[in-house]
Amino acid sequence: MDKNSGIKQRRKERIQQLIEGNKAEAYSSGIDQNRYGYREMKSMPVVSANSPRDPETEWKNDRQRWQQSFGANRGPSFWSSFWRRTVIAAVLFGVVWGLFRWDIPYAVNLRMFVADALNKDMDFAAAGQWYKTYFDGAPSFLPIFGEEHETKQVDASRKGSPPIEGNITQPFVLSLKGVEITPNVADNGAIAVKSIDAGRVLDVLNHPKSGISVTIRHTGGITATYGRLSRSTLKVNDWVQEGEEIGVLPASHGGSEAATLFLAIQRGDQYIDPSEVVALD
Template identity: 40%
Template sequence: MEQRSGIKGRRQERIRSLLDEQPEAAPLPLYELNEDTASFREWAQQPERREHAHEPDPEKLWKQSRGGWMHEGDGGDGGRPRFTGGFVRRTIASVLVFGAVWGIFMAREPWAVRAQSFITDALSNDMDFAAARVWYETHFEGAPSFIPIFGEDEIPAEKVSASHNLSAPLEGDILRSFADTLYGVEIMPSADSSGSVTVKSVDTGRVLSVSKEAQGGIRIVIRHTGSLTAEYGHLTGTRLSADDWVESGDTVGWMQETENNAAPLLFFAVMKDKTYIDPAEVVSFD
């Protein structure tokens, strides 16, 4: 205990000696208020202190100075964009012009007839660019590049019709004409055809359907070029299916002799714009 008390005493003496060696610090200066300075309560009670001045929006001021956003003279509250005002004015002007033109055409007065003629000519006839063309040629020695129609002679359009002959589906003779059926013809193969007879496509096209006939044969409908649709009927067999593509001369199917050795007949029909036409008009069977 005596040893601890001695250590504690020496520490206290050391601290006192260090404090005695430090110079005395100068007192901090106090802020002196003017005699006319009001107290905080008096300052808060002043009306000009309580009411802060309205600070304008800097972004709004910038847009107004640019002249492209708000109406001139707007104080900053409730301003409307210029687009709305301009749109309303243009709409009103359009309605007034339309009403005036409608009234002119409804009137039966002599002056109204002349006005009607002028409006009709202005809306239906092409503008005469002859004067503008002469002015450009005089000052610029040619037509402007952004209006290439000046100085060009109009060439009338010519209708070009190219004949497109379809090949026959097989070699043979027409046994039943279009006048008998009013929707197709029946073709008998040539005499030298024996056994299986191949039926060919008359033109390029896409297979629309492959179906069974009531008599047991196969009928194939192909959409060809030139808005033509051809039907190949009484077929014995085929390797085509819907959505297949065929070229002119490709095999559509084949026909075989019947059980009584009768010659097979090909039913062939052509439809143009949903109307059956005589196949002899578009296909040469000679």
């Protein structure tokens, strides 16, 4: 009798263990079993797409994705930035140097632009007047604009340096092409003629009667012709800087008249008075 009771007790415990084990397995897999033995799926929590997101969490996720794409903990390096800028500056310098060193036909406009930018001074008075017109007063954070109490209307154009020191003996109105300048010299030696601005030599002609004439395309769309020279070492496509010697006027001998420089200026195809763009006074 006691033996049968022990067997029943062990069966009952075993059945209880199996029931508890099935319940635990159903709970872990999300499946429930009702009293009739049918299994039911438990409803899983659903996150709504319209539910508000935590900005800090989103920022951290975006930052983590960016670091995974471009490398984490990558800080800016001073030397890498320094060398990168140095290489870029060297490349730009080499390009500009090459424009002026080699004769490249399609680079003429770039040469003129660079020469114009390097030889033209910024007119701060005109800039101050423009700022005053559009912004009601000169900027106080730039001291240079406050040096004068009253900003006057100014001409932003810049005049070139004179080719020689002298006086105009034949004005522009007589020929409507150019002027003749007589040098102010005490001796009878050769007189150096200098460039009024930076530019490129377009033409060098030698006339049997009037001598050598040199035509130079200057910055700002100005073309100048220097005539009645006795000698010049320039060639076509040579580059000259402002104040650089173009040639020389012939020396006067005995009682002969002093040599004069013929200077003609064109803006586009139109001849203009050289005194408008050159400081001849």
